[in-house]
Amino acid sequence: MNIRNRVLDASTLHPVRRALLCGAVLLALGMPTGAMAAEETTMVKLIRGLIASGALRPEDGQALLLQAEAEAARASAGTAAATPAASTGGVALEAGDVRVPYVPQHVRDGIRDEVREEVMAQARQEGWAAPNEVAEWTKRIRVSGDMRVRSESRFYSDNNSDIEIDWAAINGGSGYDTNTNTNLVLPPLRNTRQDRRNLWRIRARLAVEADISERTRAGVRLASGSSDGPVSTTEQLGGGLSKKDLWLDQAWLSYAPADWVTITGGRFGNPFWSSDTLFSNDLNFDGLAASFDHDLPSGDLSLFGTLAVVPLEYTSDNSPSQSQVKTPNENKWLSGAQAGVNWRFNESNALRAAVGYYDYKNISGKLSSSCTLYAGAAGCDTDWSRPAFMQKGNTLMLIRDIALDPFDPANTPTPQYVGLASPFRLANLNLRWDTALSEDIGLRLEGDYIRNLAYDERAMFARANNGIVNNFGAGGGTGIEAFRSGDTAWMLQATFGATTLDKKGQWQALLGYKHIEADALPDAYNDPNFHLGGTNARGYYVGGAYAFDRRSWLSAKWMAAKEVSGAPLAIDVFQLEFNTGF
Structure with a gap:
């Protein structure tokens, strides 16, 4: 039909x-x-x-x-x-x-x-x-991100020392020859006196998270950044209008075997509750972490905690490349533990407190055995002990014991690297109190205290064989009697207004003070803005922010800091920012 x-x-x-x-x-x-x-x-x-x-x-x-x-x-x-x-x-x-x-x-x-x-x-x-x-699969995936445009100005005191050696640049090269008979040039030096105004900088981050099942999740985040350094994802504009770099900032998997515990592996955000005095806000961790969170029956109290094992650096599999004898397995690790409590004792007041312990394994510099570089040796056997990344402030030591050519000892080059003179085992106490001053205005008070339990001046000089190179007081002495350092850091901060800015019309004002002695903590991982990063810094900061639109705000911050001890180094930083998140 x-x-x-x-x-x-x-x-x-x-x-x-x-x-x-x-x-x-x-x-x-x-x-x-x-x-x-x-x-x-x-x-x-x-x-x-x-x-x-x-x-x-x-x-x-x-x-x-x-x-x-x-x-x-x-x-x-x-x-x-x-x-x-x-x-x-x-x-x-x-x-x-x-x-x-x-x-x-x-x-x-x-x-x-x-x-x-x-x-x-x-x-x-x-x-x-x-x-x-x-x-259905689209309901299990979430996309988020944020964008920041910043104008940054840096102001240096005219009284600052003009001999601030850039030790990170030395470690990143072939070393600095300390023999004045074979090298007459100065080591690379930091800028300490010339202001830098209106440096336009950006930060862009884009994250994707997926719920694989009710207990398994995965996440990937891309971020901008001028370098592969761990503490900042800020990219400086300019550079002849060149394209900007994009980095794999996070890549992790997590599994929750129970409602109160989550295990995360890969590269993930800071699993510890801490201030930027210890860990930069942009810092991510490699390795494995287990986070715990449990509400007590009363409903007003909850307990939380974190355990983490973080590989900081692996020794090269093939170093020295031109030697038949390779470097032994001398990997660097961070092991951390934190336990804390949240206590909401009424509708208007809440307290959060935590204690932590952070043990940095194998990150101190080690003096090498006698090293015959003049005879063609590719390197020394402790070159691995120099830090992979550093800012400034920590006490440093020469790590190469360079043998002199017996036929011409006076003219034997002695290219040196530096390592951290102190070990680091940190005890940390964090406190935060939130209270409501009115319906729309809150007050948050925060405190952070850090102590390096492994700090020992005499042990540092013994380990360095009197090869300490910085953190001395006035007078030009290089002995232990002229040495100036310390093992303590602390921070206090008050924040008024809204703690998060996600609604139009919200505002925030903050005031804080930091005091970070030279060897209170590793200078590689804390805030890169205050005193332009690192330790041996003290001073105040003040700022404010206003949300002119939903999840979009303008902020300004002034940071005035100078050295705790040693040569004068005062640095003020002003940042004006436009932020948004989605």
Whole structure:
């Protein structure tokens, strides 16, 4: 029949439209010949409805409509002619007619329901059942990010020392020759007196997190950054309008074996609750961490804690490259533990407190065995002990014991690297109190105290074999009596207004003070803005912010800092920022 041919031609239709068309044809095929005559008007209306809804192309629908009308007319004539035969139990058929058995109504209803269920199941699976629905996997993925544009100015005192050696640059090169007979140039020096105004800088971060299951998650974050240093993702503009760098900032997997514990591995955000006095806000950790969070039955108290093992640096597998004897396995690690409590003692007041312990393994400098560089040695056996990254402030020691050429000792080059003179085992206490001054204004008071339990001046000089190179007082002495350092750091800060700026009209003001002695903590990982990073710094900072739009705010911050001890080094930093997050 021509109707059947039309159904086959519609095989490429959308599933819903195809189902409607099949239903119409089934309805037509399910009618006895006489019934088609009686239901002529219904069949024509059905086909016209399919055309109007788009289920049938107009040209196909018109053809079906004409054929349906013609077949209805023939059926009407056939019914009249076949009446005598019908009385004897049969129907007279003309040439080309096809006998269509009668399909009862309950059978047609069953076919219709079955088609509907199959189409809807396919729709739910493919996500096209409802216009506002999306595929299931998209509901398990979250995209977030933030953007910052900053104008930064740096102001240096005219009274600052102009001999501030850039030890990081020395460690990143081939060393500095300390023999004045073979080297007359100064080591690389930091800028300490020339102001730098209006440095335009940006920070951009984009993160994707996925809920793999109810207990397993994964995350990846990309970030800007002028270098691969760990403490900042800020990118400086300029550079001849060159393209800017993009780094893999985070990549982690986490699993929660229970509601109160989560284990995370890879590269992830700081798992400890701390201030930027100890860890920069941009610092991420490599390794493995387990975080705990448990609410006590009272409802007012909850306990939290973190354990983490962090590989800081692995020794090279093939160093020295030109030696048959390779460096032993001397990897550097951070092991940390923290435990704390949250106490909400009424609707307006909450206290958060934590104690932590951080043990840095193998990060101190080590004096090498006698090293015959003059005879072609590729390096010394403790070159690995120099820090992979450093800012400034920590006490440093020469790590190479360079042998002199017996035939020309006075003119033997002595290229040196430096390492950290002190080991670091830190005890840390954090406190925070939040209170509501009014409905829209809050007050947050924070304190952070850090003590290096491994600090020992005499042990440092013994380890360095009197090779300490910095942190001496006035007078030019280089002995232990002239040495100036310390093992303590602390911070106090008050924040007024809103603690987070996510609604238009919210504001914030803060005032704080920091005091960081030279060897209170490793200078590589703390805030790079205050005193331009590192330790041996003290001073105040003041700032404010205003949300001019939803999740968008302007902020300004002034930081005035100078040295705790040693040569004068005062640095003030002003930052004006436009921030937004999504």
